Amino acid sequence: METRINGHTTMLGLFGSPVSHSGSPAMYNYSFEQAGINDAYLAFDIQADEMPRVLEKMRVLKMRGANVTMPCKNVAAKLVDELSPASELIGAVNTIVNNDGVLVGHNTDGEGYVENLRYHGVDPKGKRLTVLGAGGAATAITVQMALDGATTIHIFNTKDIFYKNAELTAQKIMKRVPTCEVTVGDINNQVALEEAIKKSDILANATKVGMAPNIDQSNIKNPNIFRPDLVVTDTVYNPAETKMLADAKRHSSQTIGGKGMLVWQGAEAFKLYTGRRMPIADVTRIFFADDGGH
């Protein structure tokens, strides 16, 4: 018999499509149970055009909050009542907190990346970063690193539909965080890319390159660019160690995979919902077990 859900239980959820594969319900429900919090979390298959009605129902049902995934992240940023500084700059929301009917949008993807860096002993303050990518994950990382004190960010992307987004993000950041210089370049210009990496402390891959099933691919064509004092990070979490990370490890760089970012963005959302710490070690062990170096 289910004993945890009763007349006092508060509901949270995930909005997006598809969501049936999501690990979020298991991760949050486990964490609520461990923390003795009477909340329950479900996944709802929602399209972007349904979001206005969904957010109204969040208020009616007094849901405590919700995570938002594709294709609803951008529309959510337009619909909530208030935006956190990061989600305003990113233009996308992955977490909504319902404060007595006032819906506040946050974006914890970038915070997840930065918290995972800190967990691995890397402080973003004063750092120079090269980011590969200009989509959702890359924009979140770029914005949060700027807000948390990075001094220079070089964004590289292929000249696809996301390239314009990189230029817009650069402009927005330099206006809001004048202490951070942001440049934008073509990822296919390996000479410029290598120059930027030479001047950087951290390299972040936030493109889909290296993701299963294309696990033999890397944006970095010359692995000799990796060096011991470069921190090399990937947002890709399947596989846990991408070709880029394996190449970097062989050249003695510190490497950080994408699973930690996934756990920490959830932990940041959990903190926003409950004011409590997610049991990170247990969650990592139970739900993200196969990655020793997340």
Ligand code: NAD
């Ligand atoms: P997105 O669709 O918003 O952006 C895709 C990015 O990949 C763009 O910059 C695009 O130009 C680039 N790209 C795609 N194909 C490419 C190619 N062949 N060569 C070079 N660049 C290419 O996607 P997203 O949501 O930002 O996801 C990007 C990556 O980040 C994915 O691998 C995803 O799994 C990962 N991610 C990880 C986390 C995490 O918590 N670890 C969270 C979000 C996304």
